[in-house]
Amino acid sequence: xxxxxxxxxxxxxxxxxxxxxxxxxxxxxxxxxxxxxxxxxxxxxxxxxxxxxxxxxxxxxxxxxxxxxxxxxxxxxxxxxxxxxxxxx
Amino acid sequence: xxxxxxxxxxxxxxxxxxxxxxxxxxxxxxxxxxxxxxxxxxxxxxxxxxxxxxxxxxxxxxxxxxxxxxxxxxxxxxxxxxxxxxxxxxxxxxxxxxxxxxxxxxxxxxxxxxxxxxxxxxxxxxxxxxxxxxxxxxxxxxxxxxxxxxxxxxxxxxxxxxxxxxxxxxxxxxxxxxxxxxxxxxxxxxxxxxxxxxxxxxxxxxxxxxxxxxxxxxxxxxxxxxxxxxxxxxxxxxxxxxxxxxxxxxxxxxxxxxxxxxxxxxxxxxxxxxxxxxxxxxxxxxxxxxxxxxxxxxxxxxxxxxxxxxxxxxxxxxxxxxxxxxxxxxxxxxxxxxxxxxxxxxxxxxxxxxxxxxxxxxxxxxxxxxxxxxxxxxxxxxxxxxxxxxxxxxxxxxxxxxxxxxxxxxxxxxxxxxxxxxxxxxxxxxxxxxxxxxxxxxxxxxxxxxxxxxxxxxxxxxxxxxxxxxxxxxxxxxxxxxxxxxxxxxxxxxxxxxxxxxxxxxxxxxxxxxxxxxxxxxxxxxxxxxxxxxxxxxxxxxxxxxxxxxxxxxxxxxxxxxxxxxxxxxxxxxxxxxxxxxxxxxxxxxxxxxxxxxxxxxxxxxxxxxxxxxxxxxxxxxxxxxxxxxxxxxxxxxxxxxxxxxxxxxxxxxxxxxxxxxxxxxxxxxxxxxxxxxxxxxxxxxxxxxxxxxxxxxxxxxxxxxxxxxxxxxxxxxxxxxxxxxxxxxxxxxxxxxxxxxxxxxxxxxxxxxxxxxxxxxxxxxxxxxxxxxxxxxxxxxxxxxxxx
Numbered sequence: 001x002x003x004x005x006x007x008x009x010x011x012x013x014x015x016x017x018x019x020x021x022x023x024x025x026x027x028x029x030x031x032x033x034x035x036x037x038x039x040x041x042x043x044x045x046x047x048x049x050x051x052x053x054x055x056x057x058x059x060x061x062x063x064x065x066x067x068x069x070x071x072x073x074x075x076x077x078x079x080x081x082x083x084x085x086x087x088x089x
Numbered sequence: 090x091x092x093x094x095x096x097x098x099x100x101x102x103x104x105x106x107x108x109x110x111x112x113x114x115x116x117x118x119x120x121x122x123x124x125x126x127x128x129x130x131x132x133x134x135x136x137x138x139x140x141x142x143x144x145x146x147x148x149x150x151x152x153x154x155x156x157x158x159x160x161x162x163x164x165x166x167x168x169x170x171x172x173x174x175x176x177x178x179x180x181x182x183x184x185x186x187x188x189x190x191x192x193x194x195x196x197x198x199x200x201x202x203x204x205x206x207x208x209x210x211x212x213x214x215x216x217x218x219x220x221x222x223x224x225x226x227x228x229x230x231x232x233x234x235x236x237x238x239x240x241x242x243x244x245x246x247x248x249x250x251x252x253x254x255x256x257x258x259x260x261x262x263x264x265x266x267x268x269x270x271x272x273x274x275x276x277x278x279x280x281x282x283x284x285x286x287x288x289x290x291x292x293x294x295x296x297x298x299x300x301x302x303x304x305x306x307x308x309x310x311x312x313x314x315x316x317x318x319x320x321x322x323x324x325x326x327x328x329x330x331x332x333x334x335x336x337x338x339x340x341x342x343x344x345x346x347x348x349x350x351x352x353x354x355x356x357x358x359x360x361x362x363x364x365x366x367x368x369x370x371x372x373x374x375x376x377x378x379x380x381x382x383x384x385x386x387x388x389x390x391x392x393x394x395x396x397x398x399x400x401x402x403x404x405x406x407x408x409x410x411x412x413x414x415x416x417x418x419x420x421x422x423x424x425x426x427x428x429x430x431x432x433x434x435x436x437x438x439x440x441x442x443x444x445x446x447x448x449x450x451x452x453x454x455x456x457x458x459x460x461x462x463x464x465x466x467x468x469x470x471x472x473x474x475x476x477x478x479x480x481x482x483x484x485x486x487x488x489x490x491x492x493x494x495x496x497x498x499x500x501x502x503x504x505x506x507x508x509x510x511x512x513x514x515x516x517x518x519x520x521x522x523x524x525x526x527x528x529x530x531x532x533x534x535x536x537x538x539x540x541x542x543x544x545x546x547x548x549x550x551x552x553x554x555x556x557x558x559x560x561x562x563x564x565x566x567x568x569x570x571x572x573x574x575x576x577x578x579x580x581x582x583x584x585x586x587x588x589x590x591x592x593x594x595x596x597x598x599x600x601x602x603x604x605x606x607x608x609x610x611x612x613x614x615x616x617x618x619x620x621x622x623x624x625x626x627x628x629x630x631x632x633x634x635x636x637x638x639x640x641x642x643x644x645x646x647x648x649x650x651x652x653x654x655x656x657x658x659x660x661x662x663x664x665x666x667x668x669x670x671x672x673x674x675x676x677x678x679x680x681x682x683x684x685x686x687x688x689x690x691x692x693x694x695x696x697x698x699x700x701x702x703x704x705x706x707x708x709x710x711x712x713x714x715x716x717x718x719x720x721x722x723x724x725x726x727x728x729x730x731x732x733x734x735x736x737x738x739x740x741x742x743x744x745x746x747x748x749x750x751x752x753x754x755x756x757x758x759x760x761x762x763x764x765x766x767x768x769x770x771x772x773x774x775x776x777x778x779x780x781x782x783x784x785x786x787x788x789x790x791x792x793x794x795x796x797x798x799x800x801x802x803x804x805x806x807x808x809x810x811x812x813x814x815x816x817x818x819x820x821x822x823x824x825x826x827x828x829x830x831x832x833x834x835x836x837x838x839x840x841x842x843x844x845x846x847x848x849x850x851x852x853x854x855x856x857x858x859x860x861x862x863x864x865x866x867x868x869x870x871x872x873x874x875x876x877x878x
Contacts, residue, residue: 001548045551061514061556065507068552072503075545 001067002043007077009039018077025074034070097129098231100255102220107134107193110214116185116192117214118200122338122351123290124256124283125221127195128167140165146294149174150181156188163191169204170196170336171294178203185211197337222253235262243271250276254353257283280356287357291339302329304365307358308374311347319381320374372398383407388420392427405431409441413521421449422683440469440479444486448494452684454716456496463490481518488512489521492560495684498721499537509560525564526606528650529688530613532572533579534724539572540759541723546576566603570595571611578614578621581762581791588618605644609635613654617763621795623802625661632658653692660699663805668696678712684720687713691725694732698771701809703736710736727752727764735771735807739872749775753784753792765792769799771807774872815858824851829868 003009003018010017016027016035027035037051045067052063071078103119107130110117119127140163144151148171164184172178185192185207200208200215207213223231225248232239239247251257260282264275292300305321306312317326330348333340339354350358362371379394388411395403404427411420421428428442428449436442447462470483488509492502512518526535533539542549550573558565574591577583583591592611599607612635616628632655639647652671659667675693676686690713697706710733717726730752737745756764765772773796779789799806817825820841827837837848856862859870 045548049552059514061510061559062507064552064556065503065510068549068556069503071545071548071552072542075548078545078548080545080547 001038001045001048002079003038003077004079009035018074020077031070097126097133098227098234099133100130100221100223100227103130103216104134106214106216106220111191115214116194116211117216118194118208119216120196120199121218121221122197123287124254125218126255127221130221131165131193131195135163138163142167145169145172145177148172150177153177153180156184159190163193165193165195167195169194170198170201182207198335201335221255223255223258224253228253228258231258232262235266237262237265239271247271256286284357284360292361299329303358304362305374307350307355307362309378311343311349313346316378316381320377389423392424396427401431401435405435405439405442408445409439412441412445421445422452422685425449437465440466440483440486443469444490447490451494451496454682459494459496484512485518485520489523493523493536496720499539499541506556506560510556513560520560522562522564524606525561525568526610527685528606528647530609530650530654531575532568532610533575535610538722538724543576543579543759546573563603564607567595567598567607571607575614578618579763580760585618585622589615605639605642606647609647620661625658629658650688653689657692657695660695661803661806663808665699668699672696678709682712684716687725691728695807698732698736698807699809703740706736723755724764727755731765731768731772734775735768738775741869745775750781753779757784757788762792762795766795766799769796769806770804772796773800817855817858821851821855824848825855825867825871828864829871
């Protein structure tokens with residue numbers, strides 16, 4: 001999971017703000033740590049899932065749901081290109 | 090002599106056959122139900138001759154004279170179907186083989202089994218009801234012979250009602266003798282006369298055992314041997330059925346298992362039953378049938394029978410069973426009459442019934458009522474005893490409805506799925522099975538519209554594969570691969586090999602450990618991908634093979650949508666024949682609108698366009714628009730708008746452009762191209778006229794390229810069935826195209842390498858065929874007809 005190249009991630013007093021051109025979105029408080037993780041270079045979904053699991057003390061399945069909601073909330077800023085994905089049976 | 094004999098007029102068809110049999114020295118076998126005038130026809134034919142008449146009505150021949158002693162040249166054997174006596178049978182066979190007489194055989198059934206070999210060896214001439222029935226002319230002659238003259242509409246109506254049945258004609262005539270006009274009262278009186286006749290000519294001929302069976306089964310349109318045994322308690326049903334079919338044609342075998350009565354006979358038996366059975370006996374009969382239906386999972390039939398009995402408790406328990414058994418939407422729509430007939434207090438005792446009603450209202454566009462019942466379910470859950478089975482069931486139904494209620498769209502779906510997962514993990518409950526695809530060849534546009542998720546398809550696919558499989562169980566197997574392929578296909582961003590790889594993987598996963606509904610979604614997309622590559626025949630073969638698979642696996646719930654899909658593929662070829670047949674069986678939205686039929690509806694629009702029924706198509710489009718808008722069916726909305734634009738364009742309505750732009754703008758937001766491209770040749774002329782900068786150049790260019798390609802491969806798609814009495818020749822089409830492009834006569838002459846007078850000649854023909862007078866009208870007419878020039 002990573003930002004689109006044109007996304008500007010601004011750190012604010014209250015957290016983060018995502019911006020493409022004139023479109024801005026304030027990151028919700030509860031999502032701040034995820035943004036921070038991505039900013040730190042953690043873009044692999046498995047790692048992010050592990051971080052969510054640890055931070056929120058939840059099982060993997062719920063962490064995945066959590067990240068999915070994150071993707072839906074900030075989808076316009078997230079790069080939807082993870083190359084050729086192999087979805088294992 | 091029967092009443093028919095004395096009233097008889099010559100019926101040409103049977104007369105001809107009797108003549109033919111006589112001239113060619115062949116035996117003639119005349120079969121027909123009671124009242125078709127078989128004996129009268131023969132009596133009339135032989136009225137000036139002497140003949141020997143033998144009857145088999147008692148089971149054996151009335152007499153069996155020595156062949157040498159028979160002086161008459163003609164022997165008529167009547168009621169041959171009733172013969173059971175072996176000596177009589179042998180006598181008849183010998184007479185046919187050895188005597189040199191003209192033999193006429195009369196029976197109610199087809200040639201009986203004991204006479205089959207003889208009929209083949211002796212080349213029997215066969216005559217049946219088609220030869221015995223009055224034609225329009227003969228009916229008129231008959232009525233005139235009775236001094237009855239009627240206007241044409243009246244005789245037409247009589248013919249429709251009695252279908253040329255001679256005995257019915259006699260009864261009709263007797264009621265018209267006073268000078269009345271034919272009406273419903275006379276029809277009913279005729280029917281009653283016929284029933285009284287059947288009493289003697291049919292009912293009285295049977296023994297008590299057969300009568301019991303005949304009366305018991307008349308309550309049902311079709312029945313099997315097993316059903317008949319269950320209802321009657323008689324284990325000789327196979328023998329009795331065999332006997333019935335040997336003697337007459339009132340009982341027919343529909344297929345391997347099912348039988349039915351001929352309609353007139355069924356009407357008679359129902360009338361008879363009313364006189365013989367008490368209400369209690371009829372209800373007991375229905376109860377036994379209901380049990381049979383229930384054991385064989387014919388839910389609607391069982392419900393119908395329980396309703397006749399007034400067994401409300403059985404209805405509600407059957408509805409509950411059905412809801413628990415069936416994924417998707419549990420035949421809510423088909424059984425809606427029964428849901429709606431239950432008193433509110435009965436429904437409120439069961440969380441499953443409450444849930445069923447909630448879903449039913451949502452399926453029928455009654456969102457508010459659906460939400461009312463949802464609140465009732467939530468209250469039920471709150472008020473139920475904590476930890477009780479009923480409370481757990483209510484929680485499960487609430488979780489299920491939160492996911493599946495069609496009118497709610499996908500708002501908050503991730504959270505809803507997560508809550509369902511929590512419930513399943515913590516409380517070990519399983520949600521009712523439900524179909525993500527709703528039997529459609531799509532996941533993204535299946536039970537719910539997931540177009541929004543397409544924007545982040547890859548990320549969501551990675552994250553949600555495992556959670557979705559947990560929540561959806563078998564319905565989740567293969568889902569992620571297939572939906573990812575679908576998203577890539579719709580956007581045109583995924584290479585063909587990758588689409589097919591994912592679809593085939595998803596298909597195999599579903600086939601081996603998932604659901605066939607998911608296989609259909611994968612297959613539908615594979616076929617569309619093949620179509621997009623000009624490989625229609627591969628797509629057709631795939632569909633054909635899948636249909637065989639569906640039949641083998643008894644997944645009949647998919648067959649209607651497969652048939653619709655097939656009809657659409659035929660439209661790709663410009664073949665409207667199947668559409669003409671299909672449209673007569675397609676759900677009629679004017680009778681009852683059910684969102685489960687949306688796939689049929691949207692393709693019905695296409696079929697209507699192809700058949701030139703634009704107004705009907707527009708009417709359906711407007712109804713669908715209400716549903717697609719209210720229920721956030723974005724994909725369907727786009728399809729609907731594109732089809733609407735095509736129609737408006739062909740009607741010469743300027744509003745087509747706004748409609749089309751609406752669809753394009755929305756498609757552009759999702760980066761979808763296939764929703765436009767799939768309409769190929771039909772949408773090409775519209776797309777060629779789009780210049781609005783709101784549609785990005787790259788996007789428009791991609792659309793135009795792909796639409797042009799589709800138009801080359803499938804040039805006749807949605808071409809209206811030609812309203813031209815005389816179709817245009819290839820040369821005329823070529824010239825018309827040039828005319829429509831604005832080329833001058835000189836330019837056309839140069840391009841076509843011909844003289845001005847030749848062009849003028851072709852123009853005259855073109856205008857004549859199109860019914861127009863000038864070039865501008867010709868162009869308008871060509872557009873209207875969808876002649877994709």
